[in-house]
Amino acid sequence: MQNPARYTITAALPYTNGPIHIGHLAGVYVPADIYARFLRLQNKDVVYICGSDEHGVAISMKARKEGITPQQVIDKYHHIIKKSFEDFGISFDHYSRTSANIHHQTASDFFKKLYEAGKFEEETTEQLFDPEANQFLADRFVIGTCPKCGNEEAYGDQCEKCGSTLSPTDLINPKSTISGATPVLKQTKHWFLPLNEYSDFLKEWILKGHAKDWKTNVLGQVKSWIDDGLKPRAVTRDLDWGIDVPVEGATGKKLYVWFDAPIGYISATKEWAQLNGKNWEPYWKDQDTKLVHFIGKDNIVFHCVIFPAMLKAEGSYILPDNVPANEFLNLEGQKLSTSKNWAVWLHEYLEDFPGKQDSLRYALTAAAPETKDNDFTWKDFQARNNNELAAIFGNFINRVVVLTHKYYNGLVPTPNAFTTEDLAVLEELKAYPDVIASTIERYRFREASQEMMNVARLGNKYLADQEPWKAVKTDPERVKTQLFVALQVASALAVLAEPFLPHAAQKLNDMLQLGQKDWNFLKSDVLLEPGHQINAAAILFEQIDDAQIERQMEKLDASKVSDAAAAEVAELKPETTFEKFSEMDLRVGTILAAEKMPKAKKLLVLQVDTGLDVRTIVSGIAEHFEPEAIVGKQVMVLANLAPRAIRGVESQGMLLLSSDAEGKLHFMVPENAVPNGSTIS
Secondary structure (H helix, E strand, O other), rough: OOOOOOEEEOOOOOOOOOOOHHHHHHHHHHHOOOOHHHHHHHHHHHHEEEEEEOOOHHHHHHHOHHOOOOHHHHHHHHHHHHHHHHHHHHOOOOEOOOHHHHHHHHHHHHHHHHOOOOOOOEEEEEEEEEEEEEEOOOOOHHEEEEOOOOOEEEEOOEOOOOOEOOOOOOEEEEEEEEOOOOOOEEEEEEEEEEEEHHHHHHHHHHHHHOOOOHHHHHHHHHHHHHHHHOOOOOOOEEOOOOEEEEOOOOOEEOOOHHHHHHHHHHHHHEEEEEHHOOOHHHHHHOOEEEEEEEEEHHHEEEHHHHHHHHHHOOOOOOOEEEEEEEEOOOOOOOEEOOOOOOOOOOHHHHHHHHOOOOHHHHHHHOOOOOOOEEEEEEHOOOOOHHHHHHHHHHHHHHHHHHHHHHHHEEEEEOOOOHHHHHHHHHHHHHHHHHHHHHHHHOOOHHHHHHHHHHHHHHHHHHHHOOOOOHHHHHHHHHHHHHHHHHHHHHHHHHOOOOOOOOHHHHHHHHHHHHOOOOOHHOOOOOOOOOOOOOOOOOOOOOOOOOOHHHHHHHHHHHHHHHHHHHHHOOOOOOOOOOOHHHHEEEEEEEEEEEEEEOOOOOOEEEEEEEOOOOOEEEEOOOOOOHHHHOOOEEEEEEEOOOOEEOOOOEEEEEEEEOOOOOEEEOOOOHHHHHHHEEOOO
């Protein structure tokens, strides 16, 4: 689309069943943020939208595993995710959540419009039902043997070993993950979107209309789905968590999460518009709006087949202009695994590397899995920071600012005659904005980041070749021109780097006292006028030492050890006697307050009502639970354990928890609430 009036940029809604890791950042949020920042620098009308995806089976499974409610799960992770994005510098115009009332209403209205227009097929089918749990089983609540590769731990929607898409009824020897029971088939009514009716539309719109400008991996997946024959897809499910199906005869049924979730982009835009006094409709219904979805490759079918079919069926919305999906990022040669803790979590990175948001942004962009799966290694991260950001970009800026203060008290010098070398640098500098803009507009962010770094290389090489610190002794007038030229390069970097290195760009902007500049600033013949006062130098990128990298590798090694240990059942402890066991006083208590112990990563200090008293218990569970998430939870307490001092705090008991195969802790709680002080026998 040439010269759109506005841009609507969406980034895939993260599931609130865990924190954000570097795979999410590299695949979706960093490239989307680069694109949004670039467009804002061009003074485009942009809304960059995201939010937490808080419905679906993943949330229910997490709640069951942790012994809490789905609402507690989404509240916990929504705040962790949102804060991580804010601290990292992802510049969403609005970050919403699908549990918001405005989303429930928007999704319900969307469904009702299609329902009333006769766009759905109503069908009664046989689905797997757990007779012990007395509920229908959504795909992720079923596990069994994959009919294609024999993997005995395939889920009801996908085999993670061979990648095949499945239905729960495809599985051999299926079992319920809720009770372990063998499910039975039971009839249930659902509504389906007949995707087969949209095959011709999708072929014309994507495979012909976007054959030249969409990524080959996206086109390939879409073609594969269409060639296999599109089938009606359920838009409702039998679940106890999600958005109620808003029609009669749908009691106990919820909107399918992949019908509900992409509508979250629309509801989040509505919420943003309400908060900012704007009209949301042009961003979704005006043909002069360019809609771009940033996603990972696992979401291609939903954004390029299902959601466009939904929008087409509704009839009043624009379709995406592009869906630049990335492939997957691996970590140290292995597939990222949240269950095995083989990941770099964003909130932990921000704690371990304070002030180094741009270092991670740059490393992830330089290794972006744009056309194929790529690998992140800590050594590469260190090399990118030390050898490129610090040694090239940072070194150049430090030199030019320090020398300007040393020779001219921070005033931009008036140049004398330009040499061939000076003119060559200035001419090359003028070409970079168009090169970088063109590359970003084609969603080639890895290449664009390297072109930006080439500007820093240009400046660094120029200073190294000219050696003004030597020339000042023999030809001080020549140095004025050298530093004037170098300052022009530095000024360009303050703008060119902003999409990629926003924190460093702001520091550089402050050093040069540029004020807020846009992309048009780069067209000026002179970026920093003679006589302009600049501030003192500040370090843009600090070196990352080997010890910091070794600590991160030790973390990953610990994950390997814990994973291996989890594969083995713990040996039985030595035999004890009934008399010894009966000496333990086990009671039910309620956590009244919880806080982290200062300077102790694993410890929480709890105030627990045991029914006998309110006592302090120090527990090593801080890496498994957020303090605010466990207040009000009933727990099992060993109440007559002898008190002991832990880091200066007297602990007056012990909590009883279980550990699963993944090494995660779970509270042992009564099935129903009981009075505090109730004994356990």
